[in-house]
Amino acid sequence: MKFCITFGGKRMIKHYAWICTMAIAVFLCLYPFSAGAVPKEVTIYPESAQILEETKAHLNPVGKDLQRAVFFLPGQADPNSLVTCLTIKTGLRIKDQTWRQVIRRDDEKINKLRKQIQTLKSERNTLQSIIFSLETQIQFWQYQTKTKSKTLPESINMASSIGKNIQKAYQNKLYHDTELEKLNKQLKGIGDELNQTVAQKETFWEVTILFSGPKMPEALLTYRYFLSGCGWQSMYRIDARVREKQILFSWEAAIWQNSGQDWNEVDLNISTPQPVSSIAPPDLIPLVIKQRSLSKNNSGRRSKKADTPQAITETENQPETLPSVPDKVGRGTFSLWRLGKKTLPTGLRQRFKIKENVWPADFICLIRPSLSSQAFIRATVNLHESIEISHGEATFMIDGSALGTQAFSFTGQEGVFFFGIDPFVTANLFYKPGTKTFFENKQVYKLDLVVDVQNTGTFPVKVRIEEPCPLSNDDRVKLSFQCDPPISVPDNEILIWTFDMAAGQKKSIFTAINITAPKNMNLDQWWQ
Known part of the structure; x- marks a missing residue:
């Protein structure tokens, strides 16, 4: 008897443990971020972002000497860029790091949509039965027109009764036909949504970390990885103030992220890496001295320097002077701007101010009469120190009025800008x-x-x-x-x-x- 109870107890314990394990696995699959990992620091690059997160991972024994922790990364993450370390030194050591792709459907939404379809179909059946009943009433009263009355008053009363009942039945039928049409459209919309939901599958990365060292229930982990679907773009405003002989320069960063998770109060940085140039120098081209070929279309009187100025800008260089609110951190090949703690909702584009400057400028009306009678307003700036402004989109203005937008970048101390035409x-x-x-x-x-x-x-x-x-x-x-x-x-x-x-x-x-x-x-x- 004792053996049977013990055996049964072991079976129950094993069965209970299996149920708990499966429940935890399902919970983690349905809620991959349940461990509470949220971005702590984010560095946005032009077409990606580096995410720094911390999480408290539960450790499970693996074999005799190892322990394992599991956490999840979003589907847009690059697992090859993942770098994991222990936040606090506890004697544990990371032995290995692996990952696999996990795909799931939104079963909860699918079941909800199916229940909605079932309810709507039941309502449709009710409407169809009402419409059938009304059609039967109409047929009945139409058949009554064939009944012969004995007297004229009876005929008049019968005609009046038939007319009223048919009118009422028709009105009810038309109303329920409209409701049925609305219901069918609603059913079709929910059916399409159900098909799309069934076809859609969310992807995550399940990361497994193996530890060696003393047995512990949990470990605090810090990890970094790169995430796609994020980026930022420079937005500039260049406002010419001719009478004051200065240019008002404003630089904003348009930042977006599509991770599917809001980033609340994260330490936000933006990085301006230099574009990768050629690794090796180009081959030399032979210098050949030869007779000049004659051109059939003689345009010798127009020199290259006499080209028409652009309507807005011909940028050679550009400048800066005033201090900026964000903290700039200089790197060897790029610049990093610390914007402080910011909140970035997913799927939205937000603007953050980087700096504002006032550039002293000399303005002149440039005219090339052989090409055009118009005078283009040209500004020349010469700064005290060299600056670097990354590629972006600039809005050119004069005295607060917008002229247009175009691509813009600047490096150096001296710059030449054009601000449209002076009509006078x-x-x-x-x-x-x-x-x-x-x-x-x-x-x-x-x-x-x-x-x-x-x-x-x-x-x-x-x-x-x-x-x-x-x-x-x-x-x-x-x-x-x-x-x-x-x-x-x-x-x-x-x-x-x-x-x-x-x-x-x-x-x-x-x-x-x-x-x-x-x-x-x-x-x-x-x-x-």
Whole structure:
């Protein structure tokens, strides 16, 4: 008898332990973050994030000398990047770390949807039976029209009764038909949702850590891993204040995360790693001296420097001056910005201010009359120290009014920016052909180039006129020119004039050009 009780007791204990183990396993599968692991520190990169978490892991014995702990990572995590360590030194040592992918369906939602479908089908059956009953009533009263009445009053009463009952039955039928249609649509929507839920499967990573050392019930673990579905982008605002001779620079970070879990009060950092460049230098290209090929479309009078300015910016470099609220940590190849404790809900994009600066700037209206009569507002900045601003999207503004957005980045101390067109400043170019004479087998052309500049605004401006310098690519063609007023900046390829213009002022620039070429040479008379 004693043996039977003991055996039965062992069987019951084993059965109870098996039930508990299965219950814990199901609980962990359904709630993989039940151990309470939440992000403690997050470093956001442009297209990923590094997560630092702490968790208190329960230890289970494995064999004689080892213990095991299990925790879970989200499906977007990269398990190869996982680094785990003990938060507190307790004598335990990590011997091994493995992981496997766990896939589950949302069975609770599936069962809920199935119950909803069952309830709706029951309601539909009730509606269908009501509609069938109403149709039967209508048929009955329609059949009564064939009944012959003995007297006229009986016929009138019968007709009135038939009309009222058919009308009532039809009205009820139409109402229930509408309700049935709504119910069928609802059933279809829930059925589609059920099919999608059945097809969807959530993925997690089950991580197993093996420990050696003294037996303990639990261990406090700290681990880092990289997570996809996260990132940040620089958002800049560059506001030109022409009268104050300064540019207001604002830098914000647009940050997002799609981990499926809200990050509450985490230590948030953003990192600006340098893009990876080529590992090895390129091969040298042979330097070959050869005769210049002639172009059928002669565009020699337009130099590369005479291209039309962009409507918003031509960025060469850019600057900064004022202190920023976030703490910048310099690294060898990138910068890290500590934003402090922040809350990031999943699936939302939030903006955080990084810095604000005021850049001293010199503004000038740049005009290239041979290309356009419009004046582009150009700002030149020169900072006291070099700065680095990563690639992002910038909104360019002038006196608080938005001009447009475009890609932007800046490194160095000096920068040139354009802020659209000044509608009050224009310059028009005119060619005044002069004389053509022949002398000693030579043909000589004399022509005048005139640029009329005007400022119709109510404020004085500084103007810079740029025109391509007349050049000859043939030793037989000789040319000379004289400018009035003289050019302001010496340049072998561009004629540059800079001057101040008062409000409402007009000004003209004259350039006399002399061209001498062989008599039989067919010159490109581009001025015509």
